[in-house]
Amino acid sequence: MSRPRTEAEYLARLVPPSVAGIGRRSLLAGAGAGALLGTGLLAGCGSDSDSGSDSKTVSIGSNQSDPKPKEVIAKVMAGFQTASGIEPKVNTVDHNTFQENINNYLQGKPDDVFMWFAGYRMRFFAAKGLAGDLSDVWGKLSGYSDAFKKASTGDDGKQYFVPSSYYPWAVFYRKSVWQQRGYQVPKTLDDLNALGAQMKKDGLTPIAFADKDGWPAMGTFDILNLRINGYQFHVDLMAGKEAWTSDKVKKVFDAWNGLLPLHQADSLGRTWQEAAQSLQQKKSGMYLLGLFVAQQFSNEEQDDLDFFTFPEVDSTIGAKALDAPIDGYMMARKPKSEANAKKLLEYVGSKAAADITVKNDPSTLVANGGADTSGYTALQKKAAELVGSATEIAQFLDRDTRPDFASTVIIPALQQFIKNPKDIDGLLNSIENQKKSIFTS
Structure with missing residues (x-):
């Protein structure tokens, strides 16, 4: 796992x-x-x-x-x-x-x-x-x-x-922490933002996050794209058939930008295992990752671990698609x-x-x-x-696109976004130009 x-x-x-x-x-x-x-x-x-x-x-x-x-x-x-x-x-x-x-x-x-x-x-x-x-x-x-x-x-x-x-990828949390605080599983993106704000007030980091290795942030992009634009657009974007400069992709990064304040700071210097420790130590309230996150918890702690699928953003698209390599x-x-x-x-x-x-x-x-x-x-x-209840299963960004595009373009681009989320247009223009070069080679 x-x-x-x-x-x-x-x-x-x-x-x-x-x-x-x-x-x-x-x-x-x-x-x-x-x-x-x-x-x-x-x-x-x-x-x-x-x-x-x-x-x-x-x-x-x-x-x-x-x-x-x-x-x-x-x-x-x-x-x-x-x-x-x-x-x-x-x-x-x-x-x-x-x-x-x-x-x-x-x-x-x-x-x-x-x-x-x-x-x-x-x-x-x-x-x-x-x-x-x-x-x-x-x-x-x-x-x-x-x-x-x-x-x-x-x-x-x-x-x-x-x-x-x-x-599968999902949002993991400690049941004991949520029961103690009275937190409820969010059904929409607005609910998630409101929950994150409450966790901040309660002294928690809302969302554990790490991207030192480059790939974890792909999971955040994937799930937002699936929720905002649907499975087929996600697949076509990964295959080079859709433009990264489109309004649909901009909407993904805008939504992500809104969530960044809820994420654990200094993520580019942290491994996913270190972020998992934050959840394990009850310092963070949630963590979007694959099921393998359970490896960082003892058998007893795993009994306290639960998850929910990332909430819907657009009710016409719903929340049934997910990453499950x-x-x-x-x-x-x-x-x-x-x-x-x-x-x-x-x-x-x-x-x-x-x-x-x-x-x-x-x-x-x-x-x-x-x-x-x-x-x-x-x-x-x-x-x-x-x-089993998913309507579509994506394979994770680095499996759903060309490996050279994922490693040489997307990893540095997402890390640049995390460092400076203000210039989304410039970032997406750069991705699109590099995509055209790679997918026509």
Whole structure:
């Protein structure tokens, strides 16, 4: 449930200085989906276990190298082998190996199935013809909300992704603090502002906030954009199809500017963990972050932790869309055995696979709503209900747009806004000009 490095940072590490001058879109298009998680890198590391076309095997490219996720994936794959008789061959590589072997990696062939992310990353590969159509697999899946299916759908209306796990963003608070003060969950932005003003009077910092690492502020921008302009505008803006200089985007920054006085000061020098400590120590009243914030609280304190979805700004848009980054699986354009690959994808999207994940890693929220989640904590159960009721699920800014745009333009722009929120027009003109350059490269 930990929040990984931003997708921008992750992909940046795939590109060594020797090829840093190549346009990111060109690099990815030339590499192919499999070049990011395929057998080429492993071949470069001395593994050729996937050579040949054994009809009883299927290869999986995995970037889950940490012990617990790796262990859970192994158990899921063991379940698949028992159910299907097909042997899954998992090729696990860590981020450093990705970077160190990038040239061999790009020259290799993709695994049949590879782990990736929903949203723009998935749609980009699908639009380039670098991923296999999984619409027929989706015809056999059950337990997924329409929002999960939408997050797995390419620009052409076909599905290219099978979700496995996720974590939602929401506004977290300590129940004991709110009960003591008599605070009520805000339903509108005006309510939120009024609550923040009361918290200030009560000696609390209304909203814990940190942006030293660059990505947390993206969550604030995302939720305001979703609430003010709706999901489709947000997706189109991230894809470079809408202008950052539009009145719609200005309205987002105007609303954010109004909230800044409620935020913890000096955020650019603070990590998200340090901001979480402010909430943990009952010095702040609220904190907008992902569910991974719970890691900063003891088991006893987690019982005192609760959350609400960010309130509505426009009643015609409501408050049903949210950021809930989704991890899952995709299929190579031309797997060695498409039938085996699709059998695996049908399995990893099943209740059986989700049950194995929940049983072995209770900190994970599984995407399949049919899974046995009786082992979930109260916080996890509520998080699952929140995402299950969402009408749309965004993937977080650095997953919903190009990684180079997120890292080189948006991170410094949002930090500049936090330092000086007065020149919104100048800031948005700068973003738009850089966007045009990057998205046409």
